[in-house]
Amino acid sequence: MKKIIGVFVLLFISCNTSQQNKPQVYNQNALGTYLSMTFFADEKKDFAKKVDSTISAINQSMSTYIENSDISKINRGELITVDHMFEENFNKAKEIYKQTDAYFDPTVGLLVNYYGFGPKKLDLEISDKNTDSLMQYVGFNQVELNSNQQIIKNHPSVYIDFNAIAKGYAVDRIGFLLEQHGINNFIIDIGGEIVAKGENLQRNGAWRVGIDRPAEGNDERTYDYVVDLYNQAIATSGNYRKYSQDEKGNKFVHTINPKTGKSEKSDILSASVIASDCMTADAFATAIMAMGYSKAIQLLKKDDTIQAILIYVDDKNDDVQTFISEGVEDYLVKIE
Numbered sequence: 001m002k003k004i005i006g007v008f009v010l011l012f013i014s015c016n017t018s019q020q021n022k023p024q025v026y027n028q029n030a031l032g033t034y035l036s037m038t039f040f041a042d043e044k045k046d047f048a049k050k051v052d053s054t055i056s057a058i059n060q061s062m063s064t065y066i067e068n069s070d071i072s073k074i075n076r077g078e079l080i081t082v083d084h085m086f087e088e089n090f091n092k093a094k095e096i097y098k099q100t101d102a103y104f105d106p107t108v109g110l111l112v113n114y115y116g117f118g119p120k121k122l123d124l125e126i127s128d129k130n131t132d133s134l135m136q137y138v139g140f141n142q143v144e145l146n147s148n149q150q151i152i153k154n155h156p157s158v159y160i161d162f163n164a165i166a167k168g169y170a171v172d173r174i175g176f177l178l179e180q181h182g183i184n185n186f187i188i189d190i191g192g193e194i195v196a197k198g199e200n201l202q203r204n205g206a207w208r209v210g211i212d213r214p215a216e217g218n219d220e221r222t223y224d225y226v227v228d229l230y231n232q233a234i235a236t237s238g239n240y241r242k243y244s245q246d247e248k249g250n251k252f253v254h255t256i257n258p259k260t261g262k263s264e265k266s267d268i269l270s271a272s273v274i275a276s277d278c279m280t281a282d283a284f285a286t287a288i289m290a291m292g293y294s295k296a297i298q299l300l301k302k303d304d305t306i307q308a309i310l311i312y313v314d315d316k317n318d319d320v321q322t323f324i325s326e327g328v329e330d331y332l333v334k335i336e
Helices: 048-062 070-075 084-099 106-114 128-137 163-180 278-291 293-302
Strands: 007-010 024-030 033-039 143-145 151-153 186-190 193-197 207-212 223-229 232-238 251-256 263-266 268-275 307-313 320-324 332-334
Touching: 024 048, 033 048, 033 163, 048 070, 048 084, 048 163, 084 143, 084 163, 084 278, 106 128, 106 163, 106 251, 163 186, 163 193, 163 232, 163 278, 193 207, 193 278, 223 232, 232 278, 251 278, 268 278, 268 293, 278 293, 278 307, 293 307
Parallel strands: none
Antiparallel strands: 007 207, 024 033, 033 186, 143 151, 186 193, 193 232, 207 223, 223 332, 232 268, 251 263, 268 307, 307 320
16 A cells, blocks of 8 residues: 655744744654654754664564565564564554454555565466465464464465554654653654644644645645644555546545455545554554445444544545544644
């Protein structure tokens, strides 16, 4: 699943900010995208080495792009003892796999490679026959974490990919790092996956992020809404800036359906999910893209731990519409 930066931080920099309430900003590249961190502290803080160390540890544990990472070894069939980070992602992934009726499934990574979106393109022609053959290895119920902290797979070809949850997890881990050092007012953004804690002391209010306005063929960033985050996280999946159009003019985003193995059209163009932590928001945003609008609405009605802003195509008139979960209105600002 290709991710977009569907939300972005609005800092509202003021020229009259006192030294005590002046934000400290840190930027770098991380996890194939950008990392931006803004926080308030009584004195100058340098977290560069600690952030680098955190990102490096996460990559070594769960990056499918690193040959000697733990997850790459597991995918090759090696029996190893995983670290606590892998365990946390595995357990959360298993939880959300069940909550989403298997629409969030880390073993879809095999299909990601099959369609050429992952680290290794499979040497297979894209066909119904090959897709059906690969589907026997897809299903997170085929993997377990045993009492020795080892991953047991039903078949060696089962391939695990935490890409749709590990970025959100990285945001949470860096947030925890700041809290360990007494920083309680901060916002962290890795490629559009965001966690905000405390307040933006510069404006004496909540941290504010913008929700992208869908604008086909327009790279200039505009937005219809801003969201005030109160000790919350937000993550976005989708790619409405490059959605496809069929012969009837209907607009869709292609995503891999873990239930069929097909790269299918989704009527959801963008899903921004708000949760208490970023790894949860990240995983649910991916699942919602895969399940489509109708099932997503059912999920949101029965699960009050998450809220969402969905940009979707109305199948009745082909118009782009926005769905906003009940309760989000309390901290959503419409831009006129």
